[in-house]
Amino acid sequence: MPSRELLKKAESGDVEAMYQYAQAYSELAKTRDNFDEDIKVVMHWIKKAAELGHAEAQSQLASGLRAYDENEEAFLWEEKAAKQGLASAQFNLAVCYQNGTGTPINYDKQFYWHKKAAENGLTEAKHSVAVCYIIGQGTNPDFEQAVYWLKQAANEGHANAKARLGAFYIQGMGVSANEAKGIALVREAAKLGDERAKEMLEEMGLPQSPPAKSGGCYIATCVYGSYDSTEVLVLRRFRDDVLYRSLFGRIFIRTYYAISPMMVRFFGKYSWFREMWKPVLDKVVNYLR
Numbered sequence: 594m595p596s597r598e599l600l601k602k603a604e605s606g607d608v609e610a611m612y613q614y615a616q617a618y619s620e621l622a623k624t625r626d627n628f629d630e631d632i633k634v635v636m637h638w639i640k641k642a643a644e645l646g647h648a649e650a651q652s653q654l655a656s657g658l659r660a661y662d663e664n665e666e667a668f669l670w671e672e673k674a675a676k677q678g679l680a681s682a683q684f685n686l687a688v689c690y691q692n693g694t695g696t697p698i699n700y701d702k703q704f705y706w707h708k709k710a711a712e713n714g715l716t717e718a719k720h721s722v723a724v725c726y727i728i729g730q731g732t733n734p735d736f737e738q739a740v741y742w743l744k745q746a747a748n749e750g751h752a753n754a755k756a757r758l759g760a761f762y763i764q765g766m767g768v769s770a771n772e773a774k775g776i777a778l779v780r781e782a783a784k785l786g787d788e789r790a791k792e793m794l795e796e797m798g799l800p801q802s803p804p805a806k807s808g809g810c811y812i813a814t815c816v817y818g819s820y821d822s823t824e825v826l827v828l829r830r831f832r833d834d835v836l837y838r839s840l841f842g843r844i845f846i847r848t849y850y851a852i853s854p855m856m857v858r859f860f861g862k863y864s865w866f867r868e869m870w871k872p873v874l875d876k877v878v879n880y881l882r
Contacts (some may be wrong), residue, residue, distance in 0.1 A: 595621065603638060611642040612650045648674040652682040659694070668695030675706060680713035687721065704731025711742065719746040720754045727757070736767030747778065755792035756782035772838050798844045811853040815861040816870050824878045831881050 595617035602610035615638035636657060642650035649673035658667035668689050674682035687706035690699045704725045710718035711774035715782045723742035740761055746754035755778045761767055762775030776799065782790035783801045794801055810832070813825045836842030860866040 600773055603641075606645075607649075608642050608645045608647050611638045611645070612647050615639045615642065615650070615653075634852035643670060643673075646677075648679040648682065650675040651677075652679055652685065655682070655685065664689075664695035666695075674865045675709070678713065680710045680718065683707075683710035683713065684715050684721075687718070688814050694788050702730035702731075707731075711745070716749040716751050719749070720751050723754065723757065736761070738767075740767040750785070752782045752787040755779070755785070755790065756787045756793065759790070760793065773833075776837070798840060798847055800847065811857045812870055813874055815857045816867050824874065827878050828874070835871040 595614050599610055599614050603614045618631065618638070619635045622628060622635065625631060629655075636654070639650050639654050639657070651670045655671040655674070658664070658670065668686075671682050671686045671689060672788040675686040676800050679791045683706045686712065689695055690703035690706065692698070698767050703724070706751045707718050707721045707725060711722045719742050723746065724738045726739035726742065728734070739846045740758065743754045743758040743761065747758050759775040759778030759782065762771045762778065764770070764775075775834045776794075776797070780792050780799075780801060783794055791801065810820065810828055813828050814822075817824045819825065829858045831844060836846055856866075861866065
């Protein structure tokens, strides 16, 4: 139960106390079966705080109004909070302009407020600004700016930003091409659950996780006796520096790692197996050197 002291402060005109009392009462309402009455108390104090200029209260009031489809009034309160510099309200206002919620669609203003929110540190807004630069919505297309904002969002763990940034590195758009870095970013995004990243890896014929290095080059390791042998090192470099850079190379790697462990498990202990593969691998290694 919210403290009586907090209520007294709210009743005496303390704006922050009004907002905090509403938050505390909102938590209390979750534990009771008196929602309709409790929400009236919450909204009473939220609105009083909003009317006295509390930015978080203004944005929260806007969210409550949108829940009841009072979109035009909600827009006005969100705008008040956004103009006070509240990043989450700036982002919400941008979405209103983007979707035409409580106001006509206006992509220029949508971009303006997304960028304001991004500059105030909101990760989702940084991703949205990047998308605007990619598709030219509310601003001119600019891949270099898109990469800048994608990096900002990706460094803060935004999954789709990692996927998009990875694609830019793979294609060399707005940044110097670096396929290995791009694939690593796409894999990070897939690990975070981004569906587009998973689709990209599937289209490239790549597993979601790179093969463990300690388990690679199975047949060569069996033939030469050590994963760290000079010959195996040559083959590993060819795999990482050449094969990974092409679709057919990645398909070959994927097939190899599906088949070779089983071959070594069943036949690696036999000398005939090693003798059969050694001349073949020697020719490949000598050629690559």
